[in-house]
Amino acid sequence: MPIVPDVPEHGGDQDEGRGAARPGGPAFHDDPAARPYQAAPRNPEPLPDAPQPVPRPPKKSAGRDLGAAIGVGLGLGVVIIASLFVVKAAFVAVVVVAVVVGLWELTKRLEERKEIRAPLVPLAIGGAAMVVAGYVRGAEGAWVAMALTALAVLVWRMTEPPEGYLKDVTAGVFAAFYVPFLATFVALMLAADxxxxxxxxxxxxxxxxxxxxxxxxxxxxxxxxxxxxxxxxxxxxxxxxxxxxxxxxxxxxxxxxxxxxxxxxxxxxxxxxxxxxxxxxxxxxxxxxxxxxxxxxxxxxxxxxxxxxxxxxxxxxxxxxxxxxxxxxx
Structure with a gap:
């Protein structure tokens, strides 16, 4: 296939301004009409005052993997509903597992970010006891288990050096109230007919x-x-x-x-x-x-x-x- 040179699209006699005889000499070089033809650049630079295109605003995003979130949510829903209406004790076990894992996450982040070492072992055991006591013995059982858990946190931390004792046990008592004690009210609801x-x-x-x-x-x-x-x-x-x-x-x-x-x-x-x-x-x-x-x-x-x-x-x-x-x- 022959190579066709680029031809300007002037819409008329393409030889106009190129082949027609014009006066020559330096005296005529400043006349725009006398200048030799120059092809326009393929991508001309925009003029300084030319309006620039306005960028489109970014679309809103949920910020998470929505598909994974929906799948995990449905899976959790199936586990919760199945345990809730099949055997009440099975749902109590689900709450206990959630409490223990939640306590592990909270104490782990406190240690990583703030160097606060809330004792996990008494918290996990006491948290599970709180939920079970709330289901079996009601609000009174939950309060007793909460008090014993706080005491266990105070004693357990005594086995380590005293530096940071106050902040560690304070965080431990807070974690005991925030996660298992509040979760106990779910067990109290479950105990009704x-x-x-x-x-x-x-x-x-x-x-x-x-x-x-x-x-x-x-x-x-x-x-x-x-x-x-x-x-x-x-x-x-x-x-x-x-x-x-x-x-x-x-x-x-x-x-x-x-x-x-x-x-x-x-x-x-x-x-x-x-x-x-x-x-x-x-x-x-x-x-x-x-x-x-x-x-x-x-x-x-x-x-x-x-x-x-x-x-x-x-x-x-x-x-x-x-x-x-x-x-x-x-």
Whole structure:
């Protein structure tokens, strides 16, 4: 195939300005019409004053592997529902495992980031005892187990040098209250005659609240809720959490809870949205102090166990108390 030279697209006589006779000589070189033809550059530089294209804003992203998060969430849901409605004791075991793993993540991060060595062994044993005691003996058993766990933390730490004793045992008592003691209220709900339905209501409302906050905040969020603690949370997201949780609460109390009424569910949903948001902000505060994004990596797309328990733990006593007020302890 012959090589065709580039030809300028002037739209007319292509020889005009090239082959026509023109006066020659240096006197005519300053005349633009007298200059020899020069092909325009292929990629001319834009003029300084020419408007530049405006870059498109980046698309919003969830920030995590959404596929993995959904898969792990569904898997956890199957395990929870199966254990909850087959054998109550099996669900108690699931709560115990979650508590022990959560304590391990929390104490590990405290040691890595702050050199705080909260004793894990008495915390794990005492935490498991708290959950079981709450299910078997009620609130009184949970309080006794909490007190004994705190005492065990104080004694266990005495086997090491005294340097850092106060901060270590303080962190240990905090961990005992934050993880296993708050989780004990799930066992208290389970102990009622309609316990599985109460626990299911608690889980559904918390998940729906988190989902509503994420969906509405991601789509419509403009005003930051607590930018110094969690920049991703917005006031619009909080309104979404309240709206979603109140609707779910009305449905759950009307159809799942014995002697429950829809208006009670509205109040329950409102309380869950507030407590779940505060719980999420609380753990965000801890993670900011530690300088980490997630408490662990055990759950792909979610982080660690503690990253899933952050809104559940402070919500458990709220739901337990309101259900006791509304319909009794069962």
């Amino acid at each position: 309609d316990g599985p339905w109460r626990v299911l209501t608690f889980l559904v409302l918390t998940v729906v609240s988190d989902t509503g906050a994420y969906a509405v905040g991601w789509r419509f969020g403009r005003t930051k809720l607590a930018p110094r603690i969690s920049p991703g949370k917005t006031r619009e997201g909080l309104l979404g959490a309240v709206s979603f949780a109140m609707v779910a609460g009305a449905l759950c109390t009307q159809f799942l809870i014995d002697d429950g009424a829809w208006w009670q569910g509205l109040l329950l949903g409102l309380a869950v949205a507030v407590s779940a948001t505060l719980g999420d902000l609380g753990e965000s505060m801890i993670k900011r102090d530690l300088g980490i994004k997630d408490m662990g990596t055990l759950l792909p797309g979610h982080g660690g166990i503690m990253d899933r328990l952050d809104s559940l733990l402070p919500t458990a006593p709220v739901v337990w108390l309101l259900l006791v007020i509304f319909v009794g302890s069962g």
